[in-house]
Amino acid sequence: MNAEPYLKFLVEEIHSVIFATIDTQGHPLTCAIDLMDHDAHGLYFLTATGKSFYHRLKRDGHIALSGMKGKDTLSCISISLQGQAREIGTARLPRLFALNPYMEKIYPTEASRRALTVFCIEQGSGEWFDLSKSPIKRASFAFGDIAPKTSGYFVSDTCTGCGRCLPLCPQQCVDVFNDKAVIEQAHCLHCGNCMQACPFDAVTFLK
Template structure:
């Protein structure tokens, strides 16, 4: 990866296509941190898209406090690792892009096989924030912070 040629969109696409499963942090109704693994489903320009079911605590936390911190990492060992962390604002966009998400992530049809099953899903976008890039596989170590959105 040549960081000198990477744009914000490139990092977001890398997060979606290469890392895919990320750790999302929110806060609960008592202000306590809560984490879970969420897949990045789609990237459009400088926005990331993910989804959740309206019945989950995650959905309620996003609605109560629409900010997240997410981290994705890859690499066999610490000194081969590359990570991206985003802190950003989220917005629910309903079922917009849901068909495209299922098309680009075919495994989702195994989790939610019917239209009725999918009716509980809501798409969210991360539309504005800060991205931290940390690449221990490069010498010297590459570290950078970029705004997006």
């Protein structure tokens, strides 16, 4: 699936996201970062070279991030992704400041921007999750020459179509066709009720 609408939503609608990186002991650390631009090559953000976040990125460019937009839980759209970030230097700084003029209040002079550098998330796979829809809507995407990750609950050929899973689905996204249960992946919450209820072990979870 084309990732551009999701990258655009991350930058223009969510903008401030929570990044996760790993410290020297292998423990996860999070921080809030603004996603400032996107194009066919990926997502762009900046940081200062004196920050611990910068040094974690240089040790290991693997990142994960999550962001959401909405006034409350049932109006929320969230996007999560994991990927690889690479430092690309300062050439893109003028564009990021032009697109995000509030940065001039944080770093008001050219001299104060000497420590800034830009990173690009060049590869990533993620998921769009929309709780404002009923049933919920989810979609996977990827960019940077990698395939979207497939995860969720799937029904094997050992299904007899008994229907025991149907009333347990909170989003009513399971139906029976040709004597076999079918899960509508775009509306599945990944709660696992169907797998727990199946007497024939016909439902499997793909991580």
